[in-house]
Amino acid sequence: MSTTEHTSQAGETTVSSTTDSCPDCGGTVRSQHHERVYTDCGLVVETDNLDRGPEWRSFDDDGETPARTGAPLTVARHDRGLSTEIGHKTDARGSTLTGPKRAQLFRLRREQVRSRFQSKADRNLADGLS
Numbered sequence: 001m002s003t004t005e006h007t008s009q010a011g012e013t014t015v016s017s018t019t020d021s022c023p024d025c026g027g028t029v030r031s032q033h034h035e036r037v038y039t040d041c042g043l044v045v046e047t048d049n050l051d052r053g054p055e056w057r058s059f060d061d062d063g064e065t066p067a068r069t070g071a072p073l074t075v076a077r078h079d080r081g082l083s084t085e086i087g088h089k090t091d092a093r094g095s096t097l098t099g100p101k102r103a104q105l106f107r108l109r110r111e112q113v114r115s116r117f118q119s120k121a122d123r124n125l126a127d128g129l130s
Helices: 099-115 120-129
Strands: 002-010 013-021 029-032 035-038 043-047 057-058 066-068
Touching: none
Parallel strands: none
Antiparallel strands: 002 013, 029 035, 035 043, 057 066
């Protein structure tokens, strides 16, 4: 990718603009749906930008009270940040769990950790990214 800078001077004001041109076809860059693409040849320059902002969603019928629904997707995790973590001592309401329920959740956590990876490559990728 080459960058060409055009500068023009009108009186005392200097105006500069930067345009990217393709090294193959000389086309210009178009940004569309988190991708930067050259208009003439279709070469993708940049894609899959990280969304670091919160995901807001309204659970009411009126749509006026948005709530945070979870962490944004990330390419820095093997599962794009979509895995579930099962808690240890309390339930979703914050109440303390009884002994049998804690034992059941221990077994569920163990199976959830085993099922999170579909292959050895996924497990190695998760180890490498953490």
